[in-house]
Amino acid sequence: MMQYVLLAWILGMTGMGKVWSLTTVTCAMFVIFWMMIQILVVKCPNFKPQFFRFCSIIFLCLFSFNLAYLYADAALTQRMDLRESTTKQAEVIVHVKSMNQIQSNRIKQPVTLLNYRKQPVKWLAYLQPSSDQVLELGKYYRLRGQILPAHSYAIAGAFDQEKWFLQQNIMAAFQVQAVEELTEQALYAAGQMPYVRQQQGLIAKTLLAIEQQRLSLRITFQQQSLHNAGLLLALLTGDQSLLSPDIEDLFKRMGLSHLLAISGPHVLIFAALLCWSLHRLIIRFTPTWYLRYPKPYLLVFPFCMGVLLYSAFVGFEIPALRTLFTSLIIAVLILCKFKLQPVQVLLFSAAILLFIDPFSILSAAFWLSYGACLVLLRIYQTVQQQPIQIADTRVGQLRLYVALLFESQWKIFIALLPLILIFFQQVVWIAPFSNLVALPWLSILVVPLSIIATLSLWIFQPLGVLLFQLNDLCVSWLLSILNGADQMLASTVQNVALSWGMLGGLIIGLCILFLPRGVVPKSWAMVCMLPIFIVDESKQPFELHILDVGQGQAIFLQKQDQQMMIDMGGHYDEQKFSVGKQLIRPFLNSKGISNLDQLILTHLDQDHSGSYFSLRSTLPVKNIYSNEIVEVMPNSQFHYCYAGQVWQLEGVKIQVLSPRQEQLAAVANHQNELSCVLYVQVEHAQPYANFLLMGDAGWETEYQILKAYPDLKVDVLVLGHHGSKHSSAYDFLQRLKPKIAIASAGFNNRYGHPSILTQQRLQALGIPLYTTIDKGSIQFIQNEQQIEMRFYRDQQRWLNR
Structure with a gap:
């Protein structure tokens, strides 16, 4: 029963930031129902105990789930009240x-x-x-x-x-x-x-002293002539301040980024070294201690102290805290002679961590850390159930260890694949093999040697420096192997696009694969994973997303099996911050889209087209349209965009209203004014059926559109030039009278978009204005004949404004 209640507590924490209809009233109802069942058991002697136990588990789990949600929600409210909201x-x-x-x-x-x-x-x-x-x-x-x-x-x-x-x-x-x-x-x-x-106070002074020692160690690394000082420092303390971007990129490409953050094995290595040293001292000087106290009882305190010290030294990162709490729980069980299953110990550790810091539930490190531990426990249980293999020689023992290491790496990789896709939307297929090489090298040689060298620095500095130089050589050997593999395999990082339905099938299938034999037929796993291979995209409803890409514009449109984008946004320096790689690609991956049928660049300003140029080598696009010629990849076709062009999807008509074909020659001198203006019509839809997307067009184009299309009906107007005062003229807005207006602009942008004058015009005409600044991505999704408008910032409490 305990493990179910703990699991319900953890799952309840996942609701942090989500608006669920759970209140203290429902919590009280669970208590009342549970008491009623107890009364029923007393009054009815024939009441089956098994049914009572089942009902008790259900109600306790619901109570734990609801209580965890309320606790997380209260912590979030308290912290959000302290946030600053204005510049x-x-x-x-x-x-x-x-x-x-x-x-x-x-x-x-x-x-x-x-x-x-x-x-x-x-x-x-x-x-x-x-x-x-x-x-x-x-x-x-x-x-x-x-x-x-x-x-x-x-x-x-x-x-x-x-x-x-x-x-x-x-x-x-x-x-x-x-x-x-x-x-x-x-x-x-x-x-x-x-x-x-x-x-x-003592605690505050101790924590400050630890921080000073961490800083002193960084300064020492800076002063020494070490080729890989940044990597050694990151492996030892998790401080990546000195880490070279080239090495960081190499570790990402090889699937080793998790090694740059402090993990549980780092902490255990230090605690194990401390206990081993103490054990040798006891044997050497006072062996009679083991006659009075069993070895586990005697060493459990220094082990926990070692875990606590190293956890503090690395800033109490989540993997270190997981190891700390797990070690403390095991220590209590040993001293009190209690017995708990390993999974229950892990759940206890996670529940305590979330009670102390409920915001850990938002971290990828929490899920990946505990997920990896669960997989390792499952591997350990599998090994225990198999016949004992006795190796008479050291070579035989080494083979067993290597086989176990290889098995653990590929199983961890497969089991954590859904989490990796959810958090990072990409996979490094070489990760199991690179971990197979790097993990033993770092865990057995580099990290222990770094710990010994650090302790030596405080005792006799020349010895510590010498050990770090030796360790630097060991790291250089490892980097040469990784660089060689990277050059041979070129790019091993692959962006993976799976919808939530596909991810759900993958998660259920993998859970079945890792369950003990006989619980569920393993063949069911393949049935659960079938959506990945046979998902039908031909019946997707109409969707139009005005994406929050800061000071720029990017619009995604989907109908049936057709996906297209109108502009892709772009940062003024895509090398410094790539809107394409950091925003557009993750969004497409979250939608399960790996290529586009059509891309229309209204014009080639950086804030509308910059992302395309950073993605064009990795994002296949069939047809690209713009008012100026664009250099495209061999698998893409370029076409000019001009008035009169029409694309007809099933139930959706997309029409170009501007510029006229004869105006294309003047685009170089009037890029904004001659932006491609698009008109999207959705048949038999309410209340948002007609969308006018103005690009960066201004008053002149607005006048021409009114003259050429006097009967134009507009429900949703995406304001020209992000709501600039030189667009969205009063007469234009008055003639069209859209139901809503939308401005795609960046938070605290230097242009003041959307302009105060534009806002005043809209307010005078009674036209509601929504911006990506306040609402985030604005979504229009068709449900039968109704098109609903949704705001991305409404999905999480901390995003809601």
């Missing part, structure tokens, strides 16, 4: 008690704000690497600068910055412009002495 100048007093993260263009420094809220809150300060603005650990400062609220691109599949800030307990970012160190007298004058005294 403005501010002067704040901060305390620095966490080390910074160095990036190529800025330094990210977590700080604790003391004077901005009723309680201390955590912000992320941005500093320029080239400036003399340095924030030292343990000191207090007055900072002047600009508050930068977290703002995500609210588009399916993309990285959610607002969720990440909440998960990290960061309430805002802060662009630092001036720094002033504060003395104790200044803090006293500011009324901050109670907080200062609190930081003088």
Whole structure:
């Protein structure tokens, strides 16, 4: 019963941020129903105990599920109340008690704000690497600068910055412009002495000392002539500040990125080394201790202490916390002589972690970490059920270990495949083989040697430096092997597009495969996975998505088996931040789309077309249209876009209204004004059947459209030029009188889009305005003859504005 209740608690936590109709009333109802069953058992002696047990499990699971949801929802509400929502100048007093993260263009420094809220809150300060603005650990400062609220691109599949800030307990970012160190007298004058005294406690001083040691280790690595200092530091502490982008990309291509973050084995290696050293000392000097205390009882405390110390040293990352809680639970079971199944221990660990930090449920590290542990436990159970294989020689034992390592790698890869697709929408097929080489090398040689070298640095620095240089050579050998494999295999990263239905079938099929034999026929797994191979895309309903791509425009349209895009957005520097790779590709993958039938670039401004050029080598497109010639891939066909062109899908008509064919010669000098303007009509649909997509066209084009198409009916108007004051003229809006207007624009954009003048025109005419700034991606989805409008930011509480 216990494991079902714990599992229900974990699943209830997954509802964080979702608007479910669960309240404390339903929680009370579960308690009442359970008490009624107990009364029924007392009053009816013939009541079957098995039925009572079944009902008790159901009600306890429902109660646990609901209670977990309410707990997570309350934690989210409390944290959201502390967020900043507007960009403005501010002067704040901060305390620095966490080390910074160095990036190529800025330094990210977590700080604790003391004077901005009723309680201390955590912000992320941005500093320029080239400036003399340095924030030292343990000191207090007055900072002047600009508050930068977290703002995500609210588009399916993309990285959610607002969720990440909440998960990290960061309430805002802060662009630092001036720094002033504060003395104790200044803090006293500011009324901050109670907080200062609190930081003088033992726990606070210990955590600060650990952070200082981490920073000291980074400085030592910077001062030494190590070729792979960044990689060694990342493997040892999880600090990626010195990591080379080339090595980071190599590890991504080889499916080894998880090794750059601290994992459970790192923590266990340190604790095992500590216990082994203590064990050797006991045998050498006081062996009689083992006569009074059994070995497990004697070593359990130093083992847990080692896990705790290393977890603190790496900043209490989720995999480290998982190992810490699991170790503590096992220690209690050993000391109290209790027995629990390994799966129950793991569920206990996850439940405790989520009780302490419910926001862990939002992290991919939580799911991948515990998922990998469950697979390893299943492999261990399988090995136990098989006949014992006795190896008489060391060679035979080595073969068994290698066989077990190979089996564990491919099973973990397959079992975690759905989670990888959900979180990252891509697969590295070589990952099991690269892990087979890198994992033993790092776990058996590099990480233990790094730990020993770090301890040596504190005792006798020259010895520690020598060991790190030796370890640097070991890492270089591994990198040469990985680079050779990477060159031979070229690109091993593949974007995978699976719809939620396909993913559901894959998850159920894999669960059946990993269940013990005899529970469910294994052949059922193939039946569950059939949607991946036979899914019918020919009956997809009409969908039109105005995607949130910041200051730009990208529109996705789908009907039956036809998928097309009208513009693809683009960052002004796609090398710095690629809208195509970070937003458009994940969105298409989330829809189960790996290629496009048609792409219409209304014009070639970077904010409308930049993503295409970053994706064209990996995203097949059959036909590409634009008002200017575009260099396309060999498998694509280019066509000019001009008035009179019509594409007829089943029940959907797409028509080009502008520019006229004779105007194409003047496009180079009038790119915005001669944007391709599209008119989309959906037959027999209400209330949104007619869509007018204006690109960046302005008043001149609007006048020509009114003159050429006097009877044009528009329900949804996507405003020209992101709602600029030079588009959407009053007469144009008055003649069309759309039901709603939409502006695709970026948060806090420097152009002020949508313009105040445009908003005033719409307000005067009573036309509602929706923007991707406030609503995120705006979706129009057909359900029979009704087309519903949905906002992506309504799907999660932290996104809702």
